[in-house]
Amino acid sequence: MDSRLAAEDVVFLIVPFPLQSHLNQLLRLSTLISSRGFSVHYATTVLHCRQVELRHDTPINTTCPIIFHQLLTPPFLSPPPEPSISSVKFLDHLKPTFEASQTLREPVAALLRELSSTTTRTGTGTRRLVIVHDSLMNYAVQDAASLPNAESYSFNCGSVFCTFCFTCQFTGRPFPVELEPESIPTLDNCFNIEILKLFGNEDEFDLNRHGKLFNTCRAMEGTYLDLLVETMSAEKVQKEKLWAIAPLFPVITENDYDKPHPTLEWLDKQPPNSVIYVSFGSTTLMSREQINELAIGLEESKQRFLWVLRDADRVDIFNAESTILQLPEGFEERVKGVGKVTRDWAPQLGILRHPSVGGFMSHCGWNSCLESLTMGVPLATWPMHSDQPHNALLITHILKVGVQVMGWGERDQLVTSSAIKKSIENLMASSEGHEIRTRAEELGRAIRQSVEGDHHGELNSFLAYATR
CATH class of the missing domain: 3.40.50.2000 (Glycogen Phosphorylase B;)
Structure with a gap:
C-alpha cells in the first residue's frame, strides 16, 4: 500500500458495462485500487458478477478484498450467436446485454445511497464515495450527482486513437491516416444500430464532472491524448481531468501469476x-x-x-x-x-x-x-x-x-x-x-517501465486527486 494514497474514509464503487472485455478491465482496475488499501465495491448483474469472477486473470488482494454486489435485473434472453444481418459484424445476439445495462439505474442508485452513508472498516463515515463507471454506464450511475459526497469518473475501455478519430468524423477534421474513402472506419460501418442507440442514450446522461480515465498509456498514445485535449473547449479542459492509467495488469515477465494450463x-x-x-x-x-x-x-x-x-x-x-x-x-x-x-x-x-x-x-x-x-x-x-x-x-x-x-x-x-x-x-x-x-x-x-514498481504515475495521480 502506498501510504501517501491511503484514505480510510474514501470508498470506491466500480460499475462496469456487462460485456467480458469491459468487465475484466474494470476488475483489473479494482484490484490495483484495492492493493493500495482502499475499500472497493464492484457492482454488476448477478450473471456477470459470476462470469468476471470465473475468468479473472490477475491476483485479487486478500488483505483488502473487493466486495462484489450482484445487481438484480429482469430476466433476459441468451440467444445463440449468429452472423449479423447487417453489414457490421457485431453480433446481434448481444442485444439483451445492452438492454440489461439499461435496467440497472434503480439498484445502482440504492447502492450509491448505501455506500455514501456507510460506516467504513475503521469506524468513520464515508467522506467521499468515488464512482468509476464504464463510459457506457452513464445512465445507470446518474443518481451520483444528487449525493454531496460523491464524485464520478468515467472509464473509457477503448483506445484514445479511436476516440480521436470519431471526434474527427464529427468535427470535419481530416482522418489522421491517409486511406481510400472505403477503407476509413466510421461509426456507421463499425457499429450496428443497437449499440449506436445505446451510445446516443448514454450521451444524454453524461453527467461526469470530475474526470475521465483512459485504458491506455502515454508511451503508446500520448500524441493522440494531447490531440484529443485540443478538441475540447477551454471550459471542459478546466472541469474534466484526464488520466491514462494503463496497463492495469501485471507486467512482469516471469509466470508468477500464471496457473498451470x-x-x-x-x-x-x-x-x-x-x-x-x-x-x-x-x-x-x-x-x-x-x-x-x-x-x-x-x-x-x-x-x-x-x-x-x-x-x-x-x-x-x-x-x-x-x-x-x-x-x-x-x-x-x-x-x-x-x-x-x-x-x-x-x-x-x-x-x-x-x-x-x-x-x-x-x-x-x-x-x-x-x-x-x-x-x-x-x-x-x-x-x-x-x-x-x-x-x-x-x-x-x-x-x-x-x-x-x-x-x-x-x-x-x-x-x-x-x-x-x-x-x-x-x-x-x-x-x-x-x-x-x-x-x-x-x-x-x-x-x-512506465508502471514498474510503485511508479504507476498516472494511476497514483488519479487516486491522489480522487481522495484529496
Whole structure:
C-alpha cells in the first residue's frame, strides 16, 4: 500500500458495462485500487458478477478484498450467436446485454445511497464515495450527482486513437491516416444500430464532472491524448481531468501469476519467438468457410501456432451449449507437433507473456492490443467491428508494430488462405517481421517501465486527486 494514497474514509464503487472485455478491465482496475488499501465495491448483474469472477486473470488482494454486489435485473434472453444481418459484424445476439445495462439505474442508485452513508472498516463515515463507471454506464450511475459526497469518473475501455478519430468524423477534421474513402472506419460501418442507440442514450446522461480515465498509456498514445485535449473547449479542459492509467495488469515477465494450463505447457516445449498465437476474442463469430481458410493458411505457412478456436460468448455463458467449430478433416493430425488448437477459455495474458510467443493474430480488441504490446509481441491485425479497425490502423500504420491480415476496405470479403499465409510469413519469418518485432519489443519496454514498481504515475495521480 502506498501510504501517501491511503484514505480510510474514501470508498470506491466500480460499475462496469456487462460485456467480458469491459468487465475484466474494470476488475483489473479494482484490484490495483484495492492493493493500495482502499475499500472497493464492484457492482454488476448477478450473471456477470459470476462470469468476471470465473475468468479473472490477475491476483485479487486478500488483505483488502473487493466486495462484489450482484445487481438484480429482469430476466433476459441468451440467444445463440449468429452472423449479423447487417453489414457490421457485431453480433446481434448481444442485444439483451445492452438492454440489461439499461435496467440497472434503480439498484445502482440504492447502492450509491448505501455506500455514501456507510460506516467504513475503521469506524468513520464515508467522506467521499468515488464512482468509476464504464463510459457506457452513464445512465445507470446518474443518481451520483444528487449525493454531496460523491464524485464520478468515467472509464473509457477503448483506445484514445479511436476516440480521436470519431471526434474527427464529427468535427470535419481530416482522418489522421491517409486511406481510400472505403477503407476509413466510421461509426456507421463499425457499429450496428443497437449499440449506436445505446451510445446516443448514454450521451444524454453524461453527467461526469470530475474526470475521465483512459485504458491506455502515454508511451503508446500520448500524441493522440494531447490531440484529443485540443478538441475540447477551454471550459471542459478546466472541469474534466484526464488520466491514462494503463496497463492495469501485471507486467512482469516471469509466470508468477500464471496457473498451470495445457496451452502454457505446450508453449514450454517450443523455441523462443517461434509461435504465432491466434485468437479473436469473445464476440467474434466466423463462418465455417472462413475457419477453413484460416486453417489452411496456418498449415501452409509452416509456422508454429497456438489457435484458440471458440464460439462467440452468449449473454449467459453458463446455461448454453457452445457450438463445436469444425476444422478441415485431418487438420489437427497433420499439424500435430507444429500447431495446437484449444477450444477452452485460454489464459491470454500468460500466453502473451510466454517467451515462445513471437506474434499474435488478433481481432484487435483494445484489451488484446494492450496485452500484446505491453509484452512486446507484434500483431497480425484482423479487425471485425467496434473500435477494432481503428486499433488495427494504430498498430500497423502509426506505431508500425504489426502487419495487416485484412484492411477495413475488404471487411465484407472472405479472407483467403493465401492472404493469411502471407501475413503470417511476413510477421514470423521475414526481415520486415524482424524489424516489426524489434519495434514492438522497444515499445513493450517503454510501457512496462512506465508502471514498474510503485511508479504507476498516472494511476497514483488519479487516486491522489480522487481522495484529496
